[in-house]
Amino acid sequence: MSTGNMNLTLKIWRQKNTKSKGELVDYKVANISPDMSFLEMFDVLNEQLITKGDQPIVFDHDCREGICGMCSMFINGRPHGPKNGITTCQLHMRSFKDGDTITVEPWRAQAFPVIKDLTVDRSAFDRVISAGGFISVNTGNAQDANNLPIPKANADAAFEAAACIGCGACVATCKNASAMLFVSAKVSQLALLPQGQPERYKRVQNMVAQMDAEGFGNCTNTGACEAECPKGISLENIARMNRDYLSAKFVSQEEA
Amino acid sequence: MSTLNSNIPAGELTNKWTKYKSSVPLVNPANKRNLEVIVVGSGLAGASAAATLAEMGYKVKCFCFQDSPRRAHSIAAQGGINAAKNYQNDGDSTYRLFYDTIKGGDYRAREANVHRLAEVSSNIIDQCVAQGVPLAREYGGLLDNRSFGGTQVQRTFYAAGQTGQQLLLGAYSALERQVGMGKVEMFTRHEMLEVVKVDGKARGIIARNLITGELERHFGHAVVLATGGYGNVFYLSTNAMGSNVTAAWKANKQGAFFANPCYTQIHPTCIPVSGDHQSKLTLMSESLRNDGRIWVPKKKDDNRRAVDIPEEERDYYLERRYPAFGNLVPRDVASRAAKERCDAGYGVGASKKAVYLDFTFNTERYGKIEANKNNIQNPDHATIMRLGKEVVKEKYGNLFDMYKQITGEDPYETPMRIYPAVHYTMGGLWVDYNLMTTVPGLYCLGEANFSDHGANRLGASALMQGLADGYFVLPYTIGDYLSKELATKALPLDHPAFVEAENKVKETLDTLINVKGTKSVDYFHKKLGLIMWDNCGMARNEAGLKASIAAIQQLKKDFWSDVLVPGTTDELNTELEKALRVADFIELGELMCIDALNRNESCGGHFREEYQTEEGEALRDDEKYAYVAAWENKGDGEFTLHKEELKFENIKIAQRSYK
Numbered sequence: 001m002s003t004g005n006m007n008l009t010l011k012i013w014r015q016k017n018t019k020s021k022g023e024l025v026d027y028k029v030a031n032i033s034p035d036m037s038f039l040e041m042f043d044v045l046n047e048q049l050i051t052k053g054d055q056p057i058v059f060d061h062d063c064r065e066g067i068c069g070m071c072s073m074f075i076n077g078r079p080h081g082p083k084n085g086i087t088t089c090q091l092h093m094r095s096f097k098d099g100d101t102i103t104v105e106p107w108r109a110q111a112f113p114v115i116k117d118l119t120v121d122r123s124a125f126d127r128v129i130s131a132g133g134f135i136s137v138n139t140g141n142a143q144d145a146n147n148l149p150i151p152k153a154n155a156d157a158a159f160e161a162a163a164c165i166g167c168g169a170c171v172a173t174c175k176n177a178s179a180m181l182f183v184s185a186k187v188s189q190l191a192l193l194p195q196g197q198p199e200r201y202k203r204v205q206n207m208v209a210q211m212d213a214e215g216f217g218n219c220t221n222t223g224a225c226e227a228e229c230p231k232g233i234s235l236e237n238i239a240r241m242n243r244d245y246l247s248a249k250f251v252s253q254e255e256a
Numbered sequence: 257m258s259t260l261n262s263n264i265p266a267g268e269l270t271n272k273w274t275k276y277k278s279s280v281p282l283v284n285p286a287n288k289r290n291l292e293v294i295v296v297g298s299g300l301a302g303a304s305a306a307a308t309l310a311e312m313g314y315k316v317k318c319f320c321f322q323d324s325p326r327r328a329h330s331i332a333a334q335g336g337i338n339a340a341k342n343y344q345n346d347g348d349s350t351y352r353l354f355y356d357t358i359k360g361g362d363y364r365a366r367e368a369n370v371h372r373l374a375e376v377s378s379n380i381i382d383q384c385v386a387q388g389v390p391l392a393r394e395y396g397g398l399l400d401n402r403s404f405g406g407t408q409v410q411r412t413f414y415a416a417g418q419t420g421q422q423l424l425l426g427a428y429s430a431l432e433r434q435v436g437m438g439k440v441e442m443f444t445r446h447e448m449l450e451v452v453k454v455d456g457k458a459r460g461i462i463a464r465n466l467i468t469g470e471l472e473r474h475f476g477h478a479v480v481l482a483t484g485g486y487g488n489v490f491y492l493s494t495n496a497m498g499s500n501v502t503a504a505w506k507a508n509k510q511g512a513f514f515a516n517p518c519y520t521q522i523h524p525t526c527i528p529v530s531g532d533h534q535s536k537l538t539l540m541s542e543s544l545r546n547d548g549r550i551w552v553p554k555k556k557d558d559n560r561r562a563v564d565i566p567e568e569e570r571d572y573y574l575e576r577r578y579p580a581f582g583n584l585v586p587r588d589v590a591s592r593a594a595k596e597r598c599d600a601g602y603g604v605g606a607s608k609k610a611v612y613l614d615f616t617f618n619t620e621r622y623g624k625i626e627a628n629k630n631n632i633q634n635p636d637h638a639t640i641m642r643l644g645k646e647v648v649k650e651k652y653g654n655l656f657d658m659y660k661q662i663t664g665e666d667p668y669e670t671p672m673r674i675y676p677a678v679h680y681t682m683g684g685l686w687v688d689y690n691l692m693t694t695v696p697g698l699y700c701l702g703e704a705n706f707s708d709h710g711a712n713r714l715g716a717s718a719l720m721q722g723l724a725d726g727y728f729v730l731p732y733t734i735g736d737y738l739s740k741e742l743a744t745k746a747l748p749l750d751h752p753a754f755v756e757a758e759n760k761v762k763e764t765l766d767t768l769i770n771v772k773g774t775k776s777v778d779y780f781h782k783k784l785g786l787i788m789w790d791n792c793g794m795a796r797n798e799a800g801l802k803a804s805i806a807a808i809q810q811l812k813k814d815f816w817s818d819v820l821v822p823g824t825t826d827e828l829n830t831e832l833e834k835a836l837r838v839a840d841f842i843e844l845g846e847l848m849c850i851d852a853l854n855r856n857e858s859c860g861g862h863f864r865e866e867y868q869t870e871e872g873e874a875l876r877d878d879e880k881y882a883y884v885a886a887w888e889n890k891g892d893g894e895f896t897l898h899k900e901e902l903k904f905e906n907i908k909i910a911q912r913s914y915k
Contacts, residue, residue, distance in 0.1 A: 039535065069327060070322060163418065
């Protein structure tokens with residue numbers, strides 16, 4: 001079962017570092033099993049390259065079960081490849097055919113500079129979170145958890161927004177490289193919960209300001225982000241964030 | 257052999273922690289600003305510790321090898337987190353959580369630490385909810401609970417199958433808040449490669465910037481390792497690809513004893529291996545065992561489809577062997593039982609190394625409840641199953657999707673095929689009650705330490721321990737040490753200790769790059785994994801362990817003479833990163849076998865074939881082995897054993913029974 005019969009041509013983006021110019025390079029892999037994951041197919045290719053004394057292709061990956069958000073390949077023009085609702089590491093070769101040519105590029109966005117090959121720098125996301133993606137509560141200040149009942153519908157909606165894994169597929173697929181889906185998911189999660197109310201308007205303003213400062217583009221409601229999000233984060237979150245952002249202009253300075 | 261002092265406070269078990277907290281020396285706020293703490297790792301333990309220490313006023317530097325602290329492998333924990341809240345009114349209490357954990361660990365954990373863990377478990381839930389972590393709720397708006405293995409109460413809090421993700425993002429938010437305020441300096445894509453010591457005390461680290469390859473020197477009045485477990489020593493495990501033992505191993509070489517390395521948790525419900533291209537294994541949460549039933553055909557080599565095997569020809573072997581706990585026996589027991597059936601020829605699937613986890617029964621049960629709720633009179637079977645599937649989907653949707661993605665089979669229609677896989681390591685750096693290792697000023701938290709789970713961890717207790725250590729334990733206990741370090745000035749970075757440590761790291765890097773052998777790092781890692789799985793996995797014996805020690809020693813020689821690491825040391829070089837980790841795994845693998853060979857008994861995850869009851873259960877030897885085995889690294893593969901005797905003053909030690 002270990003070896004299969006798929007033979008593939010890969011066109012892969014190679015780039016030595018942030019400053020150098022990159023290019024697509026052709027590779028061939030043979031005897032690929034349909035049971036392999038896409039990244040395991042890359043392992044096979046890298047093993048080939050290494051034993052030939054070449055440099056392996058550098059790509060981000062870690063948990064390989066679709067939750068850490070580290071893997072980030074732009075496959076045949078789509079972030080995380082041809083299937084919906086999964087990350088690159090959950091994509092399996094049975095989604096391709098023998099003889100296919102597959103093009104693999106890194107996320108492309110001004111705010112996500114390429115570090116090497118398929119690896120990009122997504123630290124802009126961390127900076128957006130540190131600008132306000134939290135509830136200001138120090139350890140040891142909490143009351144009993146059940147003293148604050150939260151309607152199940154609100155808790156569920158907050159959970160759905162919180163499912164974001166911060167992979168950046170939304171930015172990669174957006175023609176404006178906008179990070180609105182990512183930012184609005186965190187804004188929504190906290191805006192939907194009673195714990196998030198005291199800082200609600202200040203939070204949205206600070207996070208949007210940081211998002212703009214990082215060089216992400218604007219949202220023009222195309223909806224590609226929602227379609228490509230491996231966790232199904234909804235566009236409704238962007239609408240909610242926009243409403244809160246506007247409302248923030250009208251609430252008193254003290255609250256905002 | 258020396259005796260280790262675990263610094264357990266005197267007094268009644270139930271008062272130890274309270275008394276300790278009110279008598280531990282404090283550091284005043286002005287002094288905290290001058291004290292620097294290094295935290296390595298940004299998972300549940302690391303992120304919560306870094307955030308809390310910064311909130312208290314310490315200057316904190318936090319390191320992770322991933323591109324963001326949010327990616328640490330705690331994120332992949334699925335099922336839940338235990339807390340003795342007794343919200344379900346089912347008789348839970350701090351004592352019961354304490355008792356279940358000690359018993360689940362097969363009486364090889366330290367009573368005082370485990371009781372403290374049970375005491376702070378409630379605070380963790382409160383803290384996480386205050387941070388906005390969206391834990392599952394009931395219609396009344398209160399928190400929901402589910403059942404996990406090794407207990408008879410429902411004390412597990414959860415967020416669908418993504419509990420680890422939500423808890424980690426809570427801790428990550430707290431951490432990023434401190435980063436934004438300038439109180440934590442965050443170093444992503446950095447790997448710690450050495451502990452720097454001055455006069456025997458930990459005073460800093462050498463870290464490699466993974467993008468530029470630069471070696472950096474960082475000073476800390478104390479160093480905290482929260483670097484996770486070492487399951488990847490087996491190559492295939494449910495750990496992330498980057499999970500490694502390097503930080504803990506470097507600490508071991510610098511004098512921090514490594515405790516109980518042979519205690520490995522093999523999780524019973526993982527997706528089976530499909531071929532040798534496989535790079536990692538995927539867990540199916542233990543919460544599924546609560547809602548599913550495990551079985552194999554009664555007939556050997558039964559090749560019929562699962563749905564074609566009639567009820568009376570199925571062997572629900574866990575329910576048969578353990579009527580009291582059934583499918584919810586602890587992980588070690590469930591794993592061995594699966595192995596036993598497969599080894600005896602009753603396994604299913606193409607490889608015959610799998611058993612079924614079947615959700616039909618509970619889907620039907622849930623469907624009937626839903627039909628009742630919706631006033632559907634006399635519903636037909638199809639309606640019941642449709643309604644039931646909706647409930648199952650809400651509870652475990654993401655896990656079912658994950659299973660389908662990996663295997664190409666739909667678990668709503670056919671039972672899951674599952675098999676045990678390496679999941680967690682109970683062993684780790686030895687720490688005292690303060691979570692300090694045998695190197696003063698060097699602390700260890702979370703899965704990286706050995707302290708709370710004995711020889712087997714109960715489900716939903718890893719998240720609890722990581723957050724307990726980081727939010728509620730270390731922030732107190734570190735004061736005991738730091739209050740005596742007020743006069744210590746920050747070490748200049750050109751101090752000889754830093755220079756020497758950095759040179760040592762540089763030498764290792766250059767050596768690896770210059771071997772220029774013929775085999776990739778993965779080649780050696782896979783070989784090591786096979787040796788470990790076959791001889792130091794679910795079942796161990798003297799002959800196998802002795803043979804593996806020799807095989808690993810040979811593998812180590814081969815590695816250092818024939819490994820091929822392309823590229824240079826001063827660039828982003830993922831093969832070099834792997835090589836450094838595998839070099840440490842090889843050495844650790846040998847120690848695991850040595851430890852397993854030393855422990856002439858079976859307990860929890862450590863099952864020596866020579867020591868079992870007539871019914872095939874683990875047979876402990878409390879006379880000779882009721883101790884923690886802490887190993888001192890003497891260099892060149894030489895280790896000295898130190899013992900910490902385990903005293904059970906509050907629990908009557910007994911043969912573990914789940915029947």
